[in-house]
Structures are given as C-alpha cells and as structure tokens.
Amino acid sequence: xxxxxxxxxxxxxxxxxxxxxxxxxxxxxxxxxxxxxxxxxxxxxxxxxxxxxxxxxxxxxxxxxxxxxxxxxxxxxxxxxxxxxxxxxxxxxxxxxxxxxxxxxxxxxxxxxxxxxxxxxxxxxxxxxx
Amino acid sequence: xxxxxxxxxxxxxxxxxxxxxxxxxxxxxxxxxxxxxxxxxxxxxxxxxxxxxxxxxxxxxxxxxxxxxxxxxxxxxxxxxxxxxxxxxxxxxxxxxxxxxx
Amino acid sequence: xxxxxxxxxxxxxxxxxxxxxxxxxxxxxxxxxxxxxxxxxxxxxxxxxxxxxxxxxxxxxxxxxxxxxxxxxxxxxxxxxxxxxxxxxxxxxxxxxxxxxxxxxxxxxxxxxxxxxxxxxxxxxxxxxxxxxxx
Numbered sequence: 001x002x003x004x005x006x007x008x009x010x011x012x013x014x015x016x017x018x019x020x021x022x023x024x025x026x027x028x029x030x031x032x033x034x035x036x037x038x039x040x041x042x043x044x045x046x047x048x049x050x051x052x053x054x055x056x057x058x059x060x061x062x063x064x065x066x067x068x069x070x071x072x073x074x075x076x077x078x079x080x081x082x083x084x085x086x087x088x089x090x091x092x093x094x095x096x097x098x099x100x101x102x103x104x105x106x107x108x109x110x111x112x113x114x115x116x117x118x119x120x121x122x123x124x125x126x127x128x129x130x
Numbered sequence: 131x132x133x134x135x136x137x138x139x140x141x142x143x144x145x146x147x148x149x150x151x152x153x154x155x156x157x158x159x160x161x162x163x164x165x166x167x168x169x170x171x172x173x174x175x176x177x178x179x180x181x182x183x184x185x186x187x188x189x190x191x192x193x194x195x196x197x198x199x200x201x202x203x204x205x206x207x208x209x210x211x212x213x214x215x216x217x218x219x220x221x222x223x224x225x226x227x228x229x230x231x232x
Numbered sequence: 233x234x235x236x237x238x239x240x241x242x243x244x245x246x247x248x249x250x251x252x253x254x255x256x257x258x259x260x261x262x263x264x265x266x267x268x269x270x271x272x273x274x275x276x277x278x279x280x281x282x283x284x285x286x287x288x289x290x291x292x293x294x295x296x297x298x299x300x301x302x303x304x305x306x307x308x309x310x311x312x313x314x315x316x317x318x319x320x321x322x323x324x325x326x327x328x329x330x331x332x333x334x335x336x337x338x339x340x341x342x343x344x345x346x347x348x349x350x351x352x353x354x355x356x357x358x359x360x361x362x363x364x365x366x367x
Contacts, residue, residue, distance in 0.1 A: 001223050003222070008232070015138075015164045015165075016138075016164075019138075019163060019164060022194075022215045023215055023218060023219065025215070026214075026215035026216045026218065026219045027219045029216065030216060030219055030220075032219065032223070123223075124222050124223065124227070124228055125228070126136075126222055126228045126230070127136075127228075127230040127232065128138075128230070129230065129232045130232060
C-alpha cells in the first residue's frame with residue numbers, strides 16, 4: 001500500500017516527529033511504499049541541518065535523512081511554512097537575499113500542492129501533529 | 131468506508147477523545163497514541179467510556195507509548211488491544227481512511 | 233490531474249492562538265486549485281474560526297477571516313459546522329459569518345456555504361471521505 005505522511009510539529013517539542021518516523025520505519029519494514037513525507041506548520045523545523053541534540057538523545061533530522069538515503073524517501077518541506085520559520089535551501093536563500101541556508105540533506109522545499117498530490121496518489125494519508 | 135480515528139491527546143487535558151467518540155460510528159477503529167494512551171488506564175475516569183466504545187469499535191492502544199509512560203499493560207481497559215508500530219501500520223491499512231484528532 | 237478525491241479538512245482549533253487555522257486555509261485553497269472534491273468541518277473550538285466581527289488590530293496579527301468569504305469562488309462550498317460544538321459554546325449560526333456561493337447549475341442562485349450538522353450527520357460525512365487532513 002502507498003502512504004503519504006504529514007508531520008505538523010517540529011522535533012523534540014512534541015512527539016509527532018518521533019511517532020511519524022517510527023510509523024514510516026514500520027511501514028517500510030512491512031513492505032509498504034512511503035510516497036511522500038510532507039512537513040507542514042512547525043514540522044518544517046525537522047529539516048534544518050543545524051540541530052545538535054545531546055549525544056545520548058536521538059537525532060531526528062538525521063533519522064529522516066537516513067531514511068531518505070536508504071529508501072529514497074521524498075521528504076518535502078512546505079515552502080510557505082518554511083519561509084515563515086527560516087528554513088531555507090540555497091536557491092531560496094539567494095532569492096531572498098539571505099546570507100545562509102540550513103536545509104538538511106534528503107529534504108527538499110516545495111509547494112503545498114505536494115501534500116494534495118500525495119493525498120491523491122496515496123492509498124492512505126496519515127497526519128501526525130499536536 | 132470505515133475510519134480509523136487516531137487520538138494523541140490526554141483526555142484529562144484536551145477534548146479530542148470526547149469529540150472523537152461523539153463523531154465515531156460503530157464499525158470504525160480507534161487507536162490511542164502518544165499522550166492519548168493515558169485514557170486506556172482502567173484506573174482512570176475514561177475507562178468506562180472506552181470500555182463502552184470497544185463494544186462497537188475496534189479500539190487499540192500503542193504499547194510503546196504505554197510503556198514509556200509507566201502504564202502497565204495489565205492496567206489497560208479490557209477489550210482494548212495493545213499494538214506496536216507494525217500493528218499501527220496494519221490498522222491504517224485495514225481501515226479505509228485515517229483521521230487524526232489533533 | 234484527472235483523479236478527483238474527496239478531501240475533508242477538519243478544523244478543531246480557534247484562530248490566532250495558534251497558526252493552524254490560517255495554514256489550514258492555505259491548504260484548502262491549494263486543494264481547490266487541484267479541483268478536488270473539498271469539504272471543511274468545524275468542530276470544537278474550530279467553530280470560532282467562522283465567527284463574525286473578528287478584529288485583530290489590537291494583537292498586531294492579520295485578520296484572515298475575510299478569506300472564508302472567498303472560498304465560494306474557489307468552489308469550496310461545503311462548510312460543515314457541528315451543532316453540538318456551537319451549542320456548548322452558546323453560539324448559533326447567526327453568530328457566524330454569512331458565507332455564500334453561487335450555483336452555476338441553478339442559474340447562479342446564491343446559496344449558504346455553512347451547513348450546521350449534528351455529530352451523527354458529521355459522522356456520516358466523515359465516512360464518505362477519502363483523505364482527511366486535520367488542523
């Protein structure tokens with residue numbers, strides 16, 4: 001079965017990103033396809049490469065990046081939500097005249113249409129948030 | 131079309147579970163995750179409502195979230211099944227449409 | 233894209249205290265651009281999103297409630313408000329914005345977008361959906 005997963009909260013503040021990651025791992029292990037993971041609201045904060053959690057804590061951004069590398073996961077950050085919250089890729093930072101970008105490997109920034117398209121293409125869309 | 135209702139809020143703090151049970155039809159599913167698992171403790175005041183719900187709905191609770199919060203699996207309301215993340219995935223696949231009560 | 237799915241946007245939070253209502257509206261508008269079969273449900277504090285007379289000057293935030301009036305132009309014409317949630321809050325449909333859409337199949341007759349439904353009716357509406365996004 002094909003799943004799209006929506007993550008609405010940032011890492012660490014709320015369990016949503018953890019649960020979504022556990023869900024995605026379990027779904028992949030069972031042979032399901034993850035069509036897309038869409039990060040919305042504060043969920044876009046999962047995609048900054050500048051997080052440095054304590055060494056004995058899990059690293060959520062790296063967890064997502066590793067899933068993307070291993071399974072070709074499509075990790076999409078909503079551009080409108082990202083601009084509000086300062087999540088930038090190199091192109092967008094340049095376009096906005098900013099001096100830095102912070103997007104983590106494996107993530108890409110795109111429009112809300114990617115969420116709707118995920119809903120259309122997938123058998124199930126599951127939302128994790130607060 | 132049967133819905134899998136997903137509730138992740140403590141019923142003591144938020145009304146998600148109450149609203150969900152008000153709008154849920156018999157034959158649908160309910161899974162309690164994250165702080166939502168607090169409702170599944172049979173010593174608590176939502177035990178009755180969940181026990182009743184489990185007669186018409188398939189009610190599940192995410193075991194790892196119970197364990198993390200120190201709620202013994204023995205204290206889960208009768209009629210509620212305890213699942214792991216793989217079981218959660220199975221439920222999402224089993225029901226036609228998941229609905230999160232955020 | 234030719235596939236049309238039934239999308240329901242479930243709104244359960246009041247506006248301004250958190251960003252969910254505003255960003256939900258942004259998704260709704262995009263989904264309409266994809267020509268999907270879109271409905272919105274307003275339950276619990278979500279009913280406050282539709283209240284008349286929102287004035288946000290004092291809090292320094294943008295009043296986005298006029299956007300709800302534009303939904304009809306995007307063919308988003310099904311706004312279900314749960315009766316029990318209104319009653320609990322001492323509200324009636326008269327406290328909500330008067331949202332209309334024009335039905336081109338009915339000589340452009342003006343119709344109400346807001347429909348007050350009971351929890352049982354809303355349960356039936358939910359069961360008809362293929363994608364439910366919650367905010």
